[in-house]
Amino acid sequence: MMHYSEQEWMKYVKNELAKDVREEFEHHLYSCDQCLDTYLLAVEAEEALLPKISNEVDFTDLVMTQITKTKVEKHKAEEKKKRFYHSSIFHYSIAAAMTILLMTTGVFQSITQYAENVQSPSFQGKNPSMTEGLVNKTFAWMDTFSMNMKEDK
Incomplete structure (x- = not known):
């Protein structure tokens, strides 16, 4: 079985790969535990470079509100499309x-x-x-x- 290197997984984590290559990586993760471990290490390394969230509760509430709005808008759009x-x-x-x-x-x-x-x-x-x-x-x-x-x- 072919394994991807840590540099390739870092490109995946940073979203520097083409869409079809990303899909190959994702499918590979389902079957390869070794690459999954390498991917998790790449995520941990990249996590240190991300900005810290100052107020996690407000951030969570904001995300949940946006998800709810999206679901409501999607539901309304489906109702409008409903044929007589x-x-x-x-x-x-x-x-x-x-x-x-x-x-x-x-x-x-x-x-x-x-x-x-x-x-x-x-x-x-x-x-x-x-x-x-x-x-x-x-x-x-x-x-x-x-x-x-x-x-x-």
């Missing part, structure tokens, strides 16, 4: 229009007539179910058995 056919009222309107159309053309009425035909006894099979046949045969056998018992007495 993505709204719930559009879907409810289409459903209501389709219901009225189906009702006026008589589709629902024909469906209910079909359901009545399916539920009618003439449409249902005339053969009893297997369980019902078994119960009927059992009762018939019990009746003949009890009749035989009465005749024997």
Whole structure:
């Protein structure tokens, strides 16, 4: 595996590399622990050259406020881009229009007539179910058995 030198990592930390080279470095960091250690050393060396933050709490609050503003602006921009056919009222309107159309053309009425035909006894099979046949045969056998018992007495 190829490793990058400390000078190359210093260029990366100082943002002196092209965008595609920076992406290669970033992908390399995911798989190489040795280069990760070298990168952390370069960050620590560069950290000493950065200016000190005098009031860290105010700085943190400022950053968080900017993040919140950015999120709100992004959310507003997304709402403006939202198409009319993505709204719930559009879907409810289409459903209501389709219901009225189906009702006026008589589709629902024909469906209910079909359901009545399916539920009618003439449409249902005339053969009893297997369980019902078994119960009927059992009762018939019990009746003949009890009749035989009465005749024997």
